[in-house]
Amino acid sequence: MLRSIQATLRGSPSSSSRLLRRGFSSESTPDRKVAVLGAAGGIGQPLALLMKLNPFVSKLALYDIAGTPGVAADVSHINTRSEVAGYMGEEQLGKALEGSDVVIIPAGVPRKPGMTRDDLFNINAGIVKSLCTAIAKYCPNALVNMISNPVNSTVPIAAEIFKKAGTYDEKKLFGVTTLDVVRAKTFYAGKANVPVMEVNVPVVGGHAGITILPLFSQASPKANNLSDEDIKALTKRTQDGGTEVVEAKAGKGSATLSMAYAGAIFADACLKGLNGVPDVVECSFVQSSITELPFFASKVRLGKNGVEEVLGLGPLSDFEKQGLESLKPELKSSIEKGIMFANQS
Ligand SMILES: NC(=O)c1ccc[n+]([C@@H]2O[C@H](COP(=O)([O-])OP(=O)(O)OC[C@H]3O[C@@H](n4cnc5c(N)ncnc54)[C@H](O)[C@@H]3O)[C@@H](O)[C@H]2O)c1
C-alpha cells in the first residue's frame, strides 16, 4: 500500500505498470466503487485522500451527515483514476451506496480521555444499525469494513442487521483491526531494532484493551534480544495504543491519521482480493470458528468473494495462551451485547 501511494505520487505511469505486472492490462483493471461512510470526520477525510490515491478504485463515494460536498470537491481535484462524488444526509445515502464493492464505515463518535470503547456503544450502535440497514438495501453484496467502535460489538450488530434483511454473508463482513497490527509492527521494530518495513506480527482476538492479543512469538524477523519483560511491555503498549493517542489528543478525539493509513491498507487488501490477486492475507475481526467465540480476529485470506479462509492461530507461547484465555470473557460479552442490541431495537 505504501508503495502504491508512493508510486501514485510519482505519477500514474508507474502505478499502471505495477498493475500490468500483476496481470491486469490498463483497460482490464476492473471498475471498483468504494464508499466511505463518515467521510467528513477525523478518519474519514484522510481515508478519502488515501482511497483517492488507490489505483484500484474507479468511483469514490464520500458520505456523511454534513460536510461532504467540501471534502469531495477538494479530493476530486487530485489527478488519479477515481471519480469522486460527495453525498450528504440520509436521503442521499442510497445513491452513495448503490453499486459499491467495498463500504468503509468510520462513522460515529470517538473516545475522550477516561472512556472505554464500550462507552461509545450507546451512540455508535444506532449509527451502525441504520447504516447497515441501508447497506442491506442498496449494496447487499459489498464487502463491509467496520471501523466504528466498539468494533467487538459493532461487527456483531452488522451481522444481525444483515441476517434480519436476509443478506448476511459472513465472508463479506470485516472488523478493521489493522491499526493493532500497524502498532505492533512499529513498537516491535523499535524495541528489536529491526527495519520496520520488514516486520510482520499477527494480532488476534478483538479490538479493545486485553482483547487485543499481539502474537510476538510469531513476529518476523526473529529478534533474539527481547526478554519476557520486553514482550510483556510490547503487548501492553499495543493493547493500550488507542488510549495513548486519546490521552495525547487530550479531548480532541482518538487516532485518525494512523487509522486512515490502517483503513486504507485493509481496503486495498479487500480490493486486491476481489480482483483475484493471490495470497492476500490480513488480520481482521470476522465470523470465526477457530475458537468457541462466534467472532474473532485472526489472519484471513482474502479472495474474490471476500474471506477465502480464516487462518488458525498457529503455535502460541505460554504468555499468549494465557492472554487468549483472559480475553475470552470480555470479548464474548461485547459480542453478545451487540447481538442483543440488534435484536431488541
Ligand atoms: N477500528 C479502529 O481501529 C478505530 C481506530 C480509530 C477510531 N475508530 C473509531 O472510528 C470512529 C470515528 O472516529 P473519528 O475520529 O473519525 O470521529 P469523528 O467524530 O472525527 O468523525 C466521525 C464522523 O462520522 C459522522 N457521522 C455521525 N453519524 C453519522 C451517520 N449516521 N452517518 C454517516 N456519518 C455519520 C460525523 O458527522 C463525523 O464526520 C469512532 O467510533 C472511533 O472510535 C476506530
Ligand SMILES: O=C(O)C[C@H](O)C(=O)O
Ligand atoms: O482508541 C480508540 O478509541 C480508537 C481506536 O480504537 C484505536 O485503537 O486507536
